[in-house]
Amino acid sequence: MNKMKIPNGLESDTMLTIHDTTRAFERAAPTIAVLPIGAVEQHGSHLPVGTDCLIAGHWAERLARELNAYLLPVIPITSSIEHRQARGTVYLKAATLGSIVQDVAESLQYDGFRQLIIVNGHGGNWILKPTVRQLNRDLDGLMTILIDTNVGIRRAHEVMEHTANDIHAGEHETSIMMHIHPELVGQVFEPTDRRFYPQDYLDYFDSTELTEDGYWGYPECATDDKGRRMMDIMVENALDVIRKLTLMRHNKTLK
Ligand SMILES: [Zn+2]
Numbered sequence: 340m341n342k343m344k345i346p347n348g349l350e351s352d353t354m355l356t357i358h359d360t361t362r363a364f365e366r367a368a369p370t371i372a373v374l375p376i377g378a379v380e381q382h383g384s385h386l387p388v389g390t391d392c393l394i395a396g397h398w399a400e401r402l403a404r405e406l407n408a409y410l411l412p413v414i415p416i417t418s419s420i421e422h423r424q425a426r427g428t429v430y431l432k433a434a435t436l437g438s439i440v441q442d443v444a445e446s447l448q449y450d451g452f453r454q455l456i457i458v459n460g461h462g463g464n465w466i467l468k469p470t471v472r473q474l475n476r477d478l479d480g481l482m483t484i485l486i487d488t489n490v491g492i493r494r495a496h497e498v499m500e501h502t503a504n505d506i507h508a509g510e511h512e513t514s515i516m517m518h519i520h521p522e523l524v525g526q527v528f529e530p531t532d533r534r535f536y537p538q539d540y541l542d543y544f545d546s547t548e549l550t551e552d553g554y555w556g557y558p559e560c561a562t563d564d565k566g567r568r569m570m571d572i573m574v575e576n577a578l579d580v581i582r583k584l585t586l587m588r589h590n591k592t593l594k
Pocket residue numbers: 382390391460461507508512
């Protein structure tokens with residue numbers, strides 16, 4: 340297989356992307372596919388609307404590299420209806436996203452893949468959970484694993500000053516963006532309103548009705564170093580989850 344150039348300028352012999360040919364896929368015969376899922380929605384006044392796409396894409400690429408997998412392109416537009424009042428936000432109905440993921444999984448199963456790793460960068464994509472649960476009953480031979488930001492949450496306190504109420508465009512997301520795309524992070528505006536509503540209020544109200552300028556957290560505490568350390572934890576913990584589930588699947592030690 341030819342060495343391929345990937346977006347960050349590094350080269351990989353093992354990870355496959357849409358830049359590779361069918362012949363390269365035949366030679367490498369990958370069995371694992373990694374599918375990043377983002378969102379196109381407001382992220383306060385200092386982060387781009389594609390923040391979740393960029394974080395999911397970066398995270399997925401690191402996992403695909405470790406797993407010698409096929410890195411699929413990011414599914415960018417997802418369940419962001421709660422941000423609809425902010426300009427630049429574009430969204431799908433949740434059921435549409437579920438159908439897209441189901442179709443992708445079926446086509447990967449047909450193509451001989453054994454594992455689909457979904458890397459979700461957007462907390463509002465609730466439909467992924469029942470979708471994955473169903474896929475793992477419906478599709479023989481393909482195990483679908485859902486990796487989302489909760490994967491790193493238990494160790495977030497090792498890095499972040501705030502682990503509660505830092506949900507959107509706050510310390511966590513801003514730090515990661517400072518690490519992976521510093522050129523896209525604008526002036527951080529320190530919110531004055533520190534009332535945080537329960538996250539499930541988004542079932543009833545739009546984010547613009549609940550937050551000041553779309554912030555839900557502590558962006559002023561973000562640093563690129565925190566982002567680098569958090570991303571390392573997210574990669575490490577995701578690989579741990581994938582390895583444990585793969586082992587259980589093979590050994591059938593389920594009780
Ligand atoms: Zn986000």
